[in-house]
Amino acid sequence: MRAIKSVLRAATSSIGPNDRNGSKNAHRPYRYSAFDLLRHGFSQADWPRAWREHDLKSTYDVVIIGGGVHGLAAAYYLAENHGITNVALLDKGYIGSGGSGRNTAIIRSNYLTPEGIRFYDRSVKLYETLSVDLNFNAMFAQRGHLTLAHNDGSLRTMRWRAEVNKLEGVDSEVIGPEGIKNLVPFIDTSEDVRYPILGALYHPPGGIIRHDAVVWGYARGADAHGIHIHQNTEVTDIDVADGRVRGVRTNQGDIKTNTVINCTAGWSTLISDMAGVKMPIRTFPLQAAVTEPVRPFLDPVIVSGTLHVYVSQTDRGELVFGASVDPFTSYSMRGSLEFAEGLAEHVLELMPSLARMRLLRQWSGLCDMTPDFSPIMGVTPVGGFLVDVGWGTYGFKAGPVSGETIAKLVATGKTPELIASFGLDRFGRGDLMGEKGAAAVGH
Ligand SMILES: Cc1cc2nc3c(=O)[nH]c(=O)nc-3n(C[C@H](O)[C@H](O)[C@H](O)COP(=O)(O)OP(=O)(O)OC[C@H]3O[C@@H](n4cnc5c(N)ncnc54)[C@H](O)[C@@H]3O)c2cc1C
Numbered sequence: 290m291r292a293i294k295s296v297l298r299a300a301t302s303s304i305g306p307n308d309r310n311g312s313k314n315a316h317r318p319y320r321y322s323a324f325d326l327l328r329h330g331f332s333q334a335d336w337p338r339a340w341r342e343h344d345l346k347s348t349y350d351v352v353i354i355g356g357g358v359h360g361l362a363a364a365y366y367l368a369e370n371h372g373i374t375n376v377a378l379l380d381k382g383y384i385g386s387g388g389s390g391r392n393t394a395i396i397r398s399n400y401l402t403p404e405g406i407r408f409y410d411r412s413v414k415l416y417e418t419l420s421v422d423l424n425f426n427a428m429f430a431q432r433g434h435l436t437l438a439h440n441d442g443s444l445r446t447m448r449w450r451a452e453v454n455k456l457e458g459v460d461s462e463v464i465g466p467e468g469i470k471n472l473v474p475f476i477d478t479s480e481d482v483r484y485p486i487l488g489a490l491y492h493p494p495g496g497i498i499r500h501d502a503v504v505w506g507y508a509r510g511a512d513a514h515g516i517h518i519h520q521n522t523e524v525t526d527i528d529v530a531d532g533r534v535r536g537v538r539t540n541q542g543d544i545k546t547n548t549v550i551n552c553t554a555g556w557s558t559l560i561s562d563m564a565g566v567k568m569p570i571r572t573f574p575l576q577a578a579v580t581e582p583v584r585p586f587l588d589p590v591i592v593s594g595t596l597h598v599y600v601s602q603t604d605r606g607e608l609v610f611g612a613s614v615d616p617f618t619s620y621s622m623r624g625s626l627e628f629a630e631g632l633a634e635h636v637l638e639l640m641p642s643l644a645r646m647r648l649l650r651q652w653s654g655l656c657d658m659t660p661d662f663s664p665i666m667g668v669t670p671v672g673g674f675l676v677d678v679g680w681g682t683y684g685f686k687a688g689p690v691s692g693e694t695i696a697k698l699v700a701t702g703k704t705p706e707l708i709a710s711f712g713l714d715r716f717g718r719g720d721l722m723g724e725k726g727a728a729a730v731g732h
Pocket residue numbers: 354355356357358359360379380381382383384385386387388389390391392393394395396522523524525552553554555556560575576577611652653654655656677680681682683684685686687732
């Protein structure tokens with residue numbers, strides 16, 4: 290046994306991080322496999338670092354601000370699809386420390402407008418192959434998504450959404466209380482409650498994913514292409530001259546660049562202000578909570594707009610709850626007792642059988658809300674200053690398609706069709722998107 294261990298240790302240690310992720314194999318991240326798991330188990334050798342640390346260079350072709358799913362996906366697709374690798378991704382904390390590590394990980398594409406549906410559907414398609422593309426298990430479970438209707442107005446919006454979804458080729462239909470009961474046997478579909486359930490929009494491709502894995506997978510992929518990920522690097526100012534971006538200033542040093550992408554979600558107006566670009570965005574906290582784990586009993590994600598609550602069950606058995614944003618703007622990321630009390634009340638209206646479950650944790654993140662519940666993506670009046678912001682309570686699911694389209698914009702100088710409706714200039718034209726009916730609590 291000792292001999293086997295030493296052979297395996299030698300085999301593992303002969304492949305250093307530089308061989309795996311460094312210049313020789315710059316485009317091939319280290320491949321995880323079942324054999325490697327065994328080999329590392331026996332040899333107990335360290336795994337190679339998933340992404341490396343670098344000195345901050347004084348010049349980069351592209352600087353991405355924000356190390357959430359949007360910034361990291363943009364970095365990855367810049368390199369993967371366009372061969373642009375002289376890129377710095379800067380985060381003031383650690384990657385995934387913003388909304389990308391705090392969300393409830395619901396993925397779906399059953400939006401209301403054709404533009405929204407097409408855009409989010411492309412993201413679902415990218416998520417479906419992400420684990421294979423990144424060789425990193427993102428645990429995407431397409432268990433279905435139910436949006437409940439408790440009144441005639443909501444039912445009418447569900448029917449509208451279902452029809453537009455079908456026209457765009459997205460699987461969605463309205464089902465009645467009996468169909469809901471078949472999918473979720475313990476839900477209260479009786480008429481003796483405050484808000485009886487009249488029906489639901491059922492979206493089979495929707496589901497949940499492991500958000501940390503998505504962040505780490507993209508970081509690993511970007512790093513393998515030679516992109517520099519700089520954590521603990523806070524942007525403090527942006528240099529603009531003659532209407533163009535010239536560079537960024539950080540707490541670790543200054544960088545010259547012609548292209549800056551703002552991917553900072555809840556902090557996005559602070560960054561845009563540095564470039565002198567005003568954004569119609571306000572930042573609100575959004576809270577969520579998780580229970581102790583129990584045996585799996587809930588397959589689909591359930592959302593109730595009327596009760597301001599949604600719930601899903603993780604693969605580990607915990608129930609994850611969320612709601613709508615706190616009713617005030619703030620940069621605070623603290624949970625509140627009012628939230629936990631309101632949440633428990635509404636959850637029990639839907640599922641009285643959960644009365645004895647215990648909440649384990651609650652937390653909060655920041656949401657950059659736009660007036661029309663749609664993102665702001667693309668060019669701005671400042672040359673070279675691009676934005677991928679306005680993600681509100683629903684932006685995690687959009688990470689892959691946003692990265693893909695923003696990377697294409699940088700590489701080609703042309704705004705891709707999929708994001709043409711999300712430009713900042715729509716507010717000047719009064720041409721808003723109107724996704725509120727599909728994005729307010731649904732995430
Ligand atoms: C509780 C909660 C539940 C949610 N649930 C869902 C859901 O189920 N489905 C869904 O699709 N979306 C959901 N969302 C929304 C989603 O999390 C966000 O829209 C998404 O994660 C935004 O990703 P991002 O990469 O744009 O920004 P973030 O992940 O927020 O990353 C922004 C990064 O910018 C960095 N930064 C800020 N200022 C600076 C600076 N000056 N210099 C350098 N770096 C800086 C921050 O440190 C941060 O890491 C939820 C959000 C919350 C809070």
